[in-house]
Amino acid sequence: KAGVTQTPRYLIKTRGQQVTLSCSPISGHRSVSWYQQTPGQGLQFLFEYFSETQRNKGNFPGRFSGRQFSNSRSEMNVSTLELGDSALYLCASRVDRGRSEQYFGPGTRLTVT
Amino acid sequence: GDSVTQMEGPVTLSEEAFLTINCTYTATGYPSLFWYVQYPGEGLQLLLKATKADDKGSNKGFEATYRKETTSFHLEKGSVQVSDSAVYFCALSSNSNSGYALNFGKGTSLLVTP
Numbered sequence: 713k714a715g716v717t718q719t720p721r722y723l724i725k726t727r728g729q730q731v732t733l734s735c736s737p738i739s740g741h742r743s744v745s746w747y748q749q750t751p752g753q754g755l756q757f758l759f760e761y762f763s764e765t766q767r768n769k770g771n772f773p774g775r776f777s778g779r780q781f782s783n784s785r786s787e788m789n790v791s792t793l794e795l796g797d798s799a800l801y802l803c804a805s806r807v808d809r810g811r812s813e814q815y816f817g818p819g820t821r822l823t824v825t
Numbered sequence: 826g827d828s829v830t831q832m833e834g835p836v837t838l839s840e841e842a843f844l845t846i847n848c849t850y851t852a853t854g855y856p857s858l859f860w861y862v863q864y865p866g867e868g869l870q871l872l873l874k875a876t877k878a879d880d881k882g883s884n885k886g887f888e889a890t891y892r893k894e895t896t897s898f899h900l901e902k903g904s905v906q907v908s909d910s911a912v913y914f915c916a917l918s919s920n921s922n923s924g925y926a927l928n929f930g931k932g933t934s935l936l937v938t939p
Contacts, residue, residue, distance in 0.1 A: 718868075743925060745925070745927075747927075754931045754932060755914065755927075755929040757926040757927065757928070760924045760925055760926060762924070767924035767925070768924025768926055770926065804869075804927075813859060813871055813874050813918075814871075814927060816868040816869040816870070816871075817868050818867055819868045
């Protein structure tokens, strides 16, 4: 079974621009979550989607948004990019049954200049 | 709120040495506990998990036991290899009516030398 895939793997954007990242979960997984990883703050939860609805949200500004499609694929968008948004963005999926675990994709490395 | 504290790295060991990476947690309710590993340039890989007190998770020679009395989930391996060099993250799941999220520790970098 294919793992979680994320595109693109690398992005370079300029401050003030916006960016969209894409994630395809493992087949059959309906819950998709996004995390931001930086050297200073570590791994931080952004949001979780299930059945096209945002079910949980971390402590990030409104510039960070996401959505999920009917096939469970998800996108996250960051508007008005700031230098501090440079990070590895990780997508994770889970079956969403009982105490099932999350599986992570390889991440998208975003650099804001 | 829920949180995870793990020992600071980097940890440097010789091949075949014994590994312990300490992890303690604070949580309401009964979270599941996880160890993830991250190799350079890659995402996180699930190493092992435990879903209730006294459960022992194990995989690839690594073990960790969910200790509710000490709120700990220490990672151990009897004999490390150079290929084990990576960053290890302890995490707990917060699963409530408001959804699911993982809380991670800061990560512990492990370097194993030949």
